Amino acid sequence: MGKLVVSLDGVVIKEVQITKDKTTLGRRPYNDIVIDNLAVSGEHAVLQMVGNDVFIEDLNSTNGTYINGKAIKKQLLNSNDVVEVGKYKIKFLLEDSADYEKTMILKPGGTPSGFGMPSAFGPLGTPASSASPASIRVLTGAAAGREVSLTKVVTTVGKPGVQVASITKRPSGYVFAHVEGGARPTVNGAPLTGESIALKSGDVIELAGTQMQFVQPG
Secondary structure: OOEEEEEEOOEEEEEEEOOOOEEEEEOOOOOOEEOOOOOOOOOOEEEEEEOOEEEEEEOOOOOOEEEOOEEEOEEEOOOOOEEEEOOEEEEEEOOOOOOEEEEEEOOOOOOOEOOOOHHHHOOOOOOOOOOOOOEEEEOOOOOOOOEEEOOOOEEEEEEOOOEEEEEEEEOOEEEEEEEEOOOOOEEOOEEOOOOEEEOOOOOEEEEOOEEEEEEOOO
């Protein structure tokens, strides 16, 4: 089964499994893959699954759809092909990779699915590197007091359809990016103005009505 890994400026912001015959991509909220950027048309492209093959077709978008740097109208995707839509790069992978984190969903009044669960976050005692991994500590809401180690390359947090952000582990540190939602998340009370921001230990993130603190061992 194929999947798409969406990135911006080298920061992975979302991962989408291709499970349907047709998967739409565009700026409008009803698309299967929503990219909220003015360079992306409301209905930009569609991915069609035919047997084990996946084709991508540009829907007469304003800025076009590119694969490995070449403009296309409709083309079969091969594993590791890079689709470019505006400034976004979407890598098509046939193999399943364990490097990407499942989304932590914050449900009001209930226990968030994924928080502290090894099935969602991998073994919590196995950091990705020799250094101790950073973690997110939930400060408010039903999950207050929970702490999740950021052992994977990418951890997505928030409430799908409302507000979602990602935390990406890079050699230089951790980067926080806005993924979806009309309102931008805040870091230390200031709305995220750019596409991403480097996190420092102690930073307080507010996302989908929940506050959480980024903690990185010294």
